[in-house]
Amino acid sequence: MRRFLPDGFTLSLIATVILASLLPCQGVAARIFDVLTDVAIALLFFLHGAKLSREAVVSGMTNWRLHLTVLASTFVLFPLLGLLLRPLLGSLVSPDLYLGILFLCTLPSTVQSSIAFTSIARGNVPAAIVSASASSLLGIFITPLLVGLIIAGSGRGGLSLHAVGAIVVQLFIPFVAGQVAQRWIGHGVRRRAALLSFVDRGSILLVVYTAFSAAVLQGLWHQLPWPVLAGLLVVNAVLLALALLATRYGARALGFTKDxxxxxxxxxxxxxxASGVPMAKVLFAGHPLGLIVLPIMLFHQIQLMTCAVLARRYALRPTPLGAGLAREPAAPTDGLKP
Incomplete structure (x- = not known):
């Protein structure tokens, strides 16, 4: 039953939400936390830029059909699901939560946990490194564009020039700076994975604390009754199930190997x-940020638990004769990576 229990990072998220509910930051403290959050987000994308190996990207770019399929699932299939399920979503969640679900659908794929689960399941690890990294990089550009289209389509305004400028300053410039500095610090950053993990989680917890503090002061828990929260869990589970089925049977229909x-x-x-919470802070200024990030927080835990079970089931399949000699051994994962 351990695989169904929340991991340490999820427990930290829950504790942060409870802290924000009991002791929300406001006034001068809120402004200080905002500055700390901006610095943490910039540092996060700088370190990701320094970590992303150009050699790994070049070595895996040949499997372009696989990468295009992953990108299509991430940035086409998910947004379409979010829009097509609107009749169901509208009856289960509030308008702000629905906007958060649409934002969830525009986000890039994870990097660490996608690679880790692929390795556990004995899949194509080099291709996973390229696909997940490309998704994370392209998400800096594609997610804001999709968000702008969705918000404009929902009648709640469009993507402002201020938001575009904030994306460039807080996300893109630090990432490019990290890529430039990679030749000097890239090896050290990759060796110190704990540092990147600390910045990953620290920046998320800071954004969650400030977002939920503001939401609590605006009466979040009066706007979010338990039936609505239960409806959000159902919506996240349905989205993940549809995506898993579509990717699995779509890959088979397209003739891909099991790996x-x-x-x-x-x-x-x-x-x-890790990408969604910082981006939400930049993109949704003026919106109830607590409600925007809540769907991705819940989806995060559901996808970790579900994919842990699925990866173990894939790993139990018979190994083709002679295939185990050249395969990279499965890397252990604690399921904590966002």
Whole structure:
């Protein structure tokens, strides 16, 4: 039953929400936390830029059909599902939560956990590295564009020039700076994975605390009754189930090998909490941020538990004769990576 229990990071998220509910930051403290959050987000994308190996990207770019399939699932299939399920979603969740679900559908795939689950399931790990990294990088550009189209389509305004400028300053410039600095610090950053994990989780917890503090002061828990929260859980579960089914049977229909199918399933069905929460802070200024990020927080835990079970089931399949000699050994994962 351990695999169904929340991991340490999820417990930290729950504790942060409870802290924000009991002791919300406001006034001068809120402004200080906003500055700290901006610095943490910039540092996060700088370190991701320094970590992303150009050699790994070049070595895996040849399997372009697989990468296009993953990107199509991430940035086409998910947004279409979010829009097509609107009749169901509208009856289960509030308008702000529905906007958060649409934002979830525009996010890039995870990097660490996609690769880890692919490795556990004995899939195509080099291709997973390229697909997940490309999704994370392209998400800096594609997610804001999709968000702008969705918000404009919902009648709640469009993507402002201020938001575009904030994306460039807080996300893109630090990422490019990290890529430039990679030749000097890239090896050290990759060796110190704990540092990147600390910045990953620290920036998320800071954004969650400030977002939920503001939401609590605006009466969040009066606007979010238990039936609505239960409806949100159902919506997240349905989205993940549809994505898993579409990627699995879509990969088979397109003639991919079992190894490539595994990569498509784990890279094409997941959404990044590490990218989503910082982006939400930049993109949704003036919106109730607590309600916007709540769907991705819940989806994060559901996808980790579901993919952990699925990866173990894939790993139990028979190994073709002679295939185990050249395969990279499965890397252990604690399921904590966002």
């Amino acid at each position: 490539d199918e595994i990569t498509i399933v784990f890279c094409g069905s997941k959404k990044s909490l």
